[in-house]
Amino acid sequence: MFVSGAPLLAGVLAALGLHFFFGRDALAYPSKLAQDAGIAIILAVSLTLVNGFTGQFSMGHAGFMAIGGYTAAAITYYGSCLMWESPEARGGLLSWALDLERAPIAAWLTSGDLFFIGACLAGGLAAAAAGYLVGLPSLRLRGDYLAIVTLGFGEIVRVLIQTTRPQLTEPAEIAGASIPVLATSLGESLGMSGVPFYTSIFWIYLFVAITLVLTYRIKQSSFGRAFISIREDEIAAEAMGVHATRYKVRAFVISAFFAGIAGALFAHQIGAINAGELGFLKSFEIIIIVVLGGLGSISGAVVAAVVLTIVPEWLREFAQYRMIVYAFLLILIMVLRPQGLFGVREIWDLWGKGRRARAEAPA
Amino acid sequence: MIPPLLEVRDLHVRYGAVAALAGISISVREGEIVTLIGANGAGKSTTLRAVSGLLRPASGSILFAGEEIGGAPPHRIVARGIAHAPEGRGIFANLTVDENLALGAYARKDRAAIAADRERALELFPRLRERPAQNAGTLSGGEQQMLAIARALMARPRLLLLDEPSLGLAPQIVQTIFRILREINAAGTTILLVEQNAHMALEIAHHGYVIEVGKIALRDSAANLAKSDEVRKAYLGG
Numbered sequence: 001m002f003v004s005g006a007p008l009l010a011g012v013l014a015a016l017g018l019h020f021f022f023g024r025d026a027l028a029y030p031s032k033l034a035q036d037a038g039i040a041i042i043l044a045v046s047l048t049l050v051n052g053f054t055g056q057f058s059m060g061h062a063g064f065m066a067i068g069g070y071t072a073a074a075i076t077y078y079g080s081c082l083m084w085e086s087p088e089a090r091g092g093l094l095s096w097a098l099d100l101e102r103a104p105i106a107a108w109l110t111s112g113d114l115f116f117i118g119a120c121l122a123g124g125l126a127a128a129a130a131g132y133l134v135g136l137p138s139l140r141l142r143g144d145y146l147a148i149v150t151l152g153f154g155e156i157v158r159v160l161i162q163t164t165r166p167q168l169t170e171p172a173e174i175a176g177a178s179i180p181v182l183a184t185s186l187g188e189s190l191g192m193s194g195v196p197f198y199t200s201i202f203w204i205y206l207f208v209a210i211t212l213v214l215t216y217r218i219k220q221s222s223f224g225r226a227f228i229s230i231r232e233d234e235i236a237a238e239a240m241g242v243h244a245t246r247y248k249v250r251a252f253v254i255s256a257f258f259a260g261i262a263g264a265l266f267a268h269q270i271g272a273i274n275a276g277e278l279g280f281l282k283s284f285e286i287i288i289i290v291v292l293g294g295l296g297s298i299s300g301a302v303v304a305a306v307v308l309t310i311v312p313e314w315l316r317e318f319a320q321y322r323m324i325v326y327a328f329l330l331i332l333i334m335v336l337r338p339q340g341l342f343g344v345r346e347i348w349d350l351w352g353k354g355r356r357a358r359a360e361a362p363a
Numbered sequence: 364m365i366p367p368l369l370e371v372r373d374l375h376v377r378y379g380a381v382a383a384l385a386g387i388s389i390s391v392r393e394g395e396i397v398t399l400i401g402a403n404g405a406g407k408s409t410t411l412r413a414v415s416g417l418l419r420p421a422s423g424s425i426l427f428a429g430e431e432i433g434g435a436p437p438h439r440i441v442a443r444g445i446a447h448a449p450e451g452r453g454i455f456a457n458l459t460v461d462e463n464l465a466l467g468a469y470a471r472k473d474r475a476a477i478a479a480d481r482e483r484a485l486e487l488f489p490r491l492r493e494r495p496a497q498n499a500g501t502l503s504g505g506e507q508q509m510l511a512i513a514r515a516l517m518a519r520p521r522l523l524l525l526d527e528p529s530l531g532l533a534p535q536i537v538q539t540i541f542r543i544l545r546e547i548n549a550a551g552t553t554i555l556l557v558e559q560n561a562h563m564a565l566e567i568a569h570h571g572y573v574i575e576v577g578k579i580a581l582r583d584s585a586a587n588l589a590k591s592d593e594v595r596k597a598y599l600g601g
Contacts, residue, residue, distance in 0.1 A: 222466075222469065226469060228455065233455060235417060235449055235453060240466050241441030241442060
């Protein structure tokens with residue numbers, strides 16, 4: 001319904017192109033940056049659905065990311081140990097092979113890749129379920145109150161994960177443990193490590209493409225206009241027959257799903273995930289991207305995600321003043337363009353408008 | 364006798380401990396324009412909000428086409444044929460005129476009929492036809508009010524609830540809007556109109572109610588109300 005073939009196919013081809021353009025070395029610097037930007041895009045665009053379209057201020061996006069990441073990591077780590085006696089990645093050409101010489105696997109897709117994709121989807125669904133549970137009671141709240149509840153939710157997720165049992169590493173232990181035990185052995189405050197390296201540019205940008213196509217379709221549909229009408233005027237939206245609470249929950253669930261996917265990609269990118277890094281600072285990082293891009297603008301979120309991934313790197317030459325310069329740049333942009341880069345519109349809307357204005361101008 | 368399209372009986376609405384409506388009864392027959400006039404804070408808007416489901420009544424009953432709708436959620440009430448153009452217009456400022464109209468038909472699925480209704484709405488308000496892709500927030504006040512009414516009509520309501528359509532508009536635009544309200548009514552839509560501009564409201568209405576602090580103070584035909592000393596003194600400026 002919301003996903004049509006052509007743009008998605010273009011996305012897959014673009015992902016393939018990027019994959020081989022950046023090469024298969026996961027740790028190469030440009031490649032790592034491109035991966036980080038891709039994950040930031042998924043996070044920012046998914047948050048745009050809630051904070052941008054629906055106008056609800058959620059501050060717990062990293063919590064959904066953590067739920068998705070840990071779910072997927074636990075599945076691939078313990079699953080690989082149980083099935084293949086080792087947590088090592090068994091990826092094909094579309095995944096990374098860290099040891100390029102030893103693992104020139106010829107297949108494009110291996111059972112390991114499929115297992116990884118399944119785990120990503122499971123992570124997304126777990127996060128979506130959490131989004132539903134949090135959304136149902138809390139989305140009757142407005143403004144500041146919702147922000148506080150979602151902030152609290154993110155922190156609860158972080159703390160809960162940090163109080164889990166230590167990660168199991170001995171094959172015999174893992175084989176002997178029951179599923180509930182495995183599901184709660186998530187490495188306490190140390191996080192999980194040894195997660196197989198499956199995430200590659202291809203998988204990241206495949207999900208970027210899916211996220212973008214779906215979000216844009218939503219924005220263009222009457223389903224999406226219902227989200228936006230709530231942002232614009234909730235009472236008028238209800239008077240039109242939009243069930244505001246139901247739509248807020250839906251926005252939350254879809255948004256959480258993609259945050260969960262992003263978390264899963266993140267965990268399998270560096271082979272480790274730590275809830276400590278996914279606290280409110282991470283949530284703020286995503287909010288900053290969304291606000292900077294323009295609340296409600298998908299292309300704005302994409303541009304801001306790429307810029308805010310690259311700028312801190314580029315600022316490395318300022319050494320210890322880096323974060324000061326970064327903060328200063330953010331302040332400057334918000335002073336000059338308080339509505340964000342593109343406001344609620346898309347980059348091509350602005351471009352089209354400019355062209356039309358020039359065309360209509362008297363010669 | 365045909366039962367009225369809308370019958371409100373002994374309606375009570377509270378905002379926390381404060382009683383906003385203390386037993387309002389009104390009835391609107393199909394094909395009529397009925398107006399509620401009264402001072403600020405008398406409970407006019409509250410009555411409309413209770414009818415459209417935006418507020419839950421504390422007690423009393425609201426019958427629409429003979430069926431109880433009191434306390435039903437707004438999306439159910441819209442689907443039954445009541446559209447509400449809320450106070451302050453409530454247009455979606457960052458959406459275009461066309462997108463606003465599309466949201467008015469949100470509860471409907473029949474695409475062909477929606478397109479026909481859009482055409483009809485734009486015929487009533489030609490100024491909107493000139494700017495379908497303009498952001499609603501950049502329209503003038505009068506155009507925004509026209510959009511709010513057109514958008515409510517997109518739900519193809521049997522009963523249209525209008526809250527202060529004259530608010531903050533120049534007299535000439537108010538004249539235009541009220542002329543169009545008459546046309547809408549003549550085409551078969553029943554209207555319940557809340558107004559502070561009692562003069563204009565009584566001119567186009569068939570019946571009128573005067574609300575004072577949460578109660579009905581007077582009810583009569585619009586012509587009689589416009590002539591009555593009480594109304595003249597309190598609401599028509601002598």
